[in-house]
Amino acid sequence: MLHLILFSVFAVIAVAGALNLLVQRHPISSALSLIVVMGSLAVEYLLLGAEFVAAIQVIIYAGAIMVLFVFVIMLLNAGVEERTKGSKVALILGFPAMLVGGLLVAWVLLRAPNVGSVNVGAMYGPPKAIGWLLFHDFLLPFEVTSVLVLIAIMGAVVLASPVRSRFSRPQPEPERQALKAAAGTEPAHEETVTARRSS
Amino acid sequence: MPQNYVPIFLFMGVAFAIPAVTLVLFKLVRPENPHKTKLMPYECGITPLDDARGRYTVRFYIVAILFVVFDVETIFLLPWAVRFRWLGKFGLLEMGIFLGILIVGYIWIWKKGALEWV
Numbered sequence: 001m002l003h004l005i006l007f008s009v010f011a012v013i014a015v016a017g018a019l020n021l022l023v024q025r026h027p028i029s030s031a032l033s034l035i036v037v038m039g040s041l042a043v044e045y046l047l048l049g050a051e052f053v054a055a056i057q058v059i060i061y062a063g064a065i066m067v068l069f070v071f072v073i074m075l076l077n078a079g080v081e082e083r084t085k086g087s088k089v090a091l092i093l094g095f096p097a098m099l100v101g102g103l104l105v106a107w108v109l110l111r112a113p114n115v116g117s118v119n120v121g122a123m124y125g126p127p128k129a130i131g132w133l134l135f136h137d138f139l140l141p142f143e144v145t146s147v148l149v150l151i152a153i154m155g156a157v158v159l160a161s162p163v164r165s166r167f168s169r170p171q172p173e174p175e176r177q178a179l180k181a182a183a184g185t186e187p188a189h190e191e192t193v194t195a196r197r198s199s
Numbered sequence: 200m201p202q203n204y205v206p207i208f209l210f211m212g213v214a215f216a217i218p219a220v221t222l223v224l225f226k227l228v229r230p231e232n233p234h235k236t237k238l239m240p241y242e243c244g245i246t247p248l249d250d251a252r253g254r255y256t257v258r259f260y261i262v263a264i265l266f267v268v269f270d271v272e273t274i275f276l277l278p279w280a281v282r283f284r285w286l287g288k289f290g291l292l293e294m295g296i297f298l299g300i301l302i303v304g305y306i307w308i309w310k311k312g313a314l315e316w317v
Contacts, residue, residue: 046204056274064270068263077254131278135290143293146300149268153304156264157313160257
């Protein structure tokens with residue numbers, strides 16, 4: 001009974017956080033709401049018995065991936081969301097469409113033959129069980145994951161690193177060199193300000 | 200199983216309660232005298248030139264994504280470590296392949312200079 005109450009409470013928190021994420025107009029506020037969603041999902045996993053997944057949800061999603069999100073928001077310098085006519089249309093069409101879609105998914109899931117209900121906390125998910133599944137039953141997917149991670153590493157580095165000759169010592173950008181050369185008589189304060197703006 | 204986590208829930212409760220209680224308590228106690236100037240960022244008395252939310256360099260993004268990637272790798276080590284004895288040499292080989300592929304990537308980004316703060 002306590003499980004059910006906790007589960008429902010955190011489900012409501014998760015949905016409320018998700019709605020707040022959509023309503024908030026500043027990206028950082030949305031990112032903070034996303035942390036609420038991920039944290040309450042972690043509690044839901046825990047209540048279902050998936051302890052390892054719950055811990056990972058906090059460490060990877062609420063921790064690492066949110067840091068990445070915030071860095072990307074800061075990198076893009078995303079300002080307050082603009083409301084145009086298009087967003088109004090999306091609001092009018094989107095809510096009924098989402099409602100119909102959600103009901104459709106629920107209906108299909110309830111009608112599917114192999115779907116049954118499971119008691120809260122009846123599943124198992126301690127690290128030992130995960131280890132057994134990962135290194136025995138799902139060995140190939142596990143090894144393929146490493147290739148996937150490798151692609152992620154290479155993609156990020158190739159996309160984000162500045163263009164320069166291979167394996168050479170990094171050179172200062174030409175802009176900054178030109179700035180330093182042109183600075184000459186200008187006060188030092190001015191130079192740092194412009195350098196900060198250009199970088 | 201979740202009964203074991205009651206201390207964590209208690210801990211969470213206390214962690215949320217402390218800032219909430221202090222904020223409410225201090226709101227009641229402190230004198231309130233808001234002024235627009237007080238909210239300005241302090242720059243040695245000089246009026247701020249532009250918005251504090253400047254554009255960050257892409258290097259932060261590289262650092263963050265490399266952190267996420269190797270974080271995921273570390274997470275995969277845990278289920279292996281708790282089953283280490285039981286999985287034996289075969290498990291060691293599996294993990295060796297997994298880490299080997301990632302170490303290739305690590306050496307590549309090292310050589311590429313992505314770990315250096317340019």
